[in-house]
Amino acid sequence: MQCVFCAIAAEQLPAERIYEDEHFIVLLDIFPLRPAHVLIVSREHAPFLKDLSGAASEQLLPLAQRLAAALRAAGYGEQGINVLINDGPASNQHVPHLHLHLIPRRSGDTARLLWRALTRFWPLARKRIEARLKQEAQQLREALSNV
Ligand SMILES: [Zn+2]
Secondary structure: OOOHHHHHHOOOOOOOEEEEOOOEEEEEOOOOOOOOOEEEEEOOOOOOHHHOOHHHHHHHHHHHHHHHHHHHHOOOOOOOEEEEEOOOHHHOOOOOOOEEEEEEOOOOOHHHHHHHHHHOOOOOOHHHHHHHHHHHHHHHHHHHOOO
């Protein structure tokens, strides 16, 4: 089976892309845990963080900081953002290809987050979510050009 993030990197699968450079592609998670759930995906197929090239590793945290600033500028995650890497299959990593999550949070949203964690792969409200993803991607592309 082909890796879904390799297919996105090769433009064989669509994605709501926000940014890309030589090491990373930034897109919206199509199964968001919270609104404007961003993924920084490595261009190289690195199953674990230890497999990521040194050049890409050096750029990952600065890029995450820039995305966090863009999220906040667009009104997401002003109260907090989970920045995390699930590193390996036992850590809730669904695609074995390095990706860093930025999940904007609000005070008191833990129950919603947990509910989404349980139901995010259910085919509920896909049209509404897809429309929201397009709108969020546009907002974040604009915000990123100003941070
Ligand atoms: Zn891959």
